[in-house]
Amino acid sequence: MKELSGKKLAAEIKEWCIDEVENLKAETGSSPHLLVLQYGEDAASKAYTNRIAKNCENIGIEFEYQQIKDDPESFLAILKNANQDPKITSIMVQQPLPDELKDSLEMINPKKDIEGITSASLGKLFAGYDTLVPATAEACMEILDYYNIPLKGQRAVVVGRSNIVGKPVSILLQQRHATVTMCHSRTRDLTAELQNADIVVAAVGRPKLITAEMLTGNSIVIDVGTNFVDGKLIGDVDFDSSAEKVKMITPVPGGVGTVTNQVLMRNIVKSFKNLH
Ligand code: NDP
Numbered sequence: 344m345k346e347l348s349g350k351k352l353a354a355e356i357k358e359w360c361i362d363e364v365e366n367l368k369a370e371t372g373s374s375p376h377l378l379v380l381q382y383g384e385d386a387a388s389k390a391y392t393n394r395i396a397k398n399c400e401n402i403g404i405e406f407e408y409q410q411i412k413d414d415p416e417s418f419l420a421i422l423k424n425a426n427q428d429p430k431i432t433s434i435m436v437q438q439p440l441p442d443e444l445k446d447s448l449e450m451i452n453p454k455k456d457i458e459g460i461t462s463a464s465l466g467k468l469f470a471g472y473d474t475l476v477p478a479t480a481e482a483c484m485e486i487l488d489y490y491n492i493p494l495k496g497q498r499a500v501v502v503g504r505s506n507i508v509g510k511p512v513s514i515l516l517q518q519r520h521a522t523v524t525m526c527h528s529r530t531r532d533l534t535a536e537l538q539n540a541d542i543v544v545a546a547v548g549r550p551k552l553i554t555a556e557m558l559t560g561n562s563i564v565i566d567v568g569t570n571f572v573d574g575k576l577i578g579d580v581d582f583d584s585s586a587e588k589v590k591m592i593t594p595v596p597g598g599v600g601t602v603t604n605q606v607l608m609r610n611i612v613k614s615f616k617n618l619h
Contacts, residue, residue: 344586345490347565347593349482349602352489356605357402363612364403367619375615376405377457378425381437382418382444383411388437394604395435402608407431415444426452432615433457454617457610460507469514475610475617480511482602483544483565484519486593492542492563495520500536502526502553502579503546508567512544533557545579555584564592567599 368374377399379392392408399406411418425431434455436448453463459477467474487494499521503509509525517523526536534557537543545553546567558564558580568579578595586592593599 344589345591346586347486347490347563347591347598349486349593349598349600352485353601353605356485356602356609357398360402360404360605360608360612367612367615368403371619373430374403374405375432375611376407376430377433377435377611378407378409378431379435379437380418380422380425381408381410382415382440383413385437385439388439392437395607398604398608399611404608404611415441418444419447419450422447422450426450426455429618431455432618433611455614457607457614458507459511459610465506465511468511471518475613476515477507477511478607478610479508479546479567479599479603480515482599482606483512483567484515485602485606486565486599487542487563490591492591494542497521497541498524498539499542499544500524500526500540501544501546502530502533502537503544503548503567505546508546509544512546512567516542516544537562543580547579549579550577551579551581553580553585555581555588558585558589560588560590562589562592564589565599566593566595568595569600 364374381388396406409421425434434451435458449461451461453461456464456475459475464474468476499516501509501513504525504527513523513525524536526533537557538559542563544565548568550570550572564580566578566580570577576596
């Protein structure tokens with residue numbers, strides 16, 4: 344088994360971002376500027392925001408955080424203003440959002456939509472146009488490419504069909520000529536599907552849902568899952584048993600998540616370039 348660590352790749356993307364931000368600053372006199380907007384309190388989103396702030400600081404990206412409580416009007420006003428403000432080049436709206444504000448994600452200017460979550464961004468991705476791609480989906484592709492894993496004609500099984508991971512990664516794999524099967528909670532026989540896969544992408548959110556018995560010695564496994572169990576981060580794939588059997592597998596932590604953090608930074612750099 345070969346462990347597909349994301350650490351070196353993440354470091355390379357980070358270095359690229361640092362150089363690029365420096366060059367852009369010299370060229371334009373300004374830097375990429377991210378606004379993270381949060382409605383209400385959510386401990387997990389707060390922790391994620393702190394991590395993003397640190398990553399921005401390391402790269403030279405301006406970081407701004409606004410938290411609004413019990414005032415949907417102000418939240419919408421800040422979002423509208425951020426769309427128009429030329430200083431703000433990237434916008435992230437933290438989830439979960441209350442029902443009354445769920446549609447606000449659609450308001451994000453697609454050029455500043457660094458998570459690639461608006462229907463405009465996703466529509467472009469699905470149609471094969473250049474756009475900001477959801478960072479986790481792109482991170483999966485980056486790892487496959489970094490380790491020179493062939494995709495053309497390969498059978499890929501994606502478990503999970505969310506707009507932010509499962510669907511976009513399926514599209515990206517298919518654009519690279521893999522034959523893609525999408526599985527979800529209603530899939531009749533997940534094991535049978537996985538037994539036919541050359542590449543497995545697990546994006547479910549169920550700790551150790553996929554076990555060694557479901558995989559083969561030919562499987563290349565990209566584990567997107569991030570599940571906290573007893574204070575420990577574990578994936579959707581049972582790493583310990585699977586690692587002995589499969590051809591290649593990403594670790595959790597140190598795999599997809601590590602690369603995703605830096606791909607998100609790269610999207611911030613890209614959005615700045617798109618706007619200038
Ligand atoms: P969602 O909850 O939005 O989607 C989960 C998907 O898994 C759904 O499509 C669901 O099917 C499917 N599913 C649920 N149970 C089963 C099952 N028993 N068998 C097969 N499929 C099942 O999750 P996300 O896509 O947002 O996230 C998935 C995982 O990836 C989570 O662990 C999340 O924390 C992690 N993640 C990691 C990131 C990273 O950077 N490493 C970034 C984003 C997410 P159905 O559609 O039928 O309900």
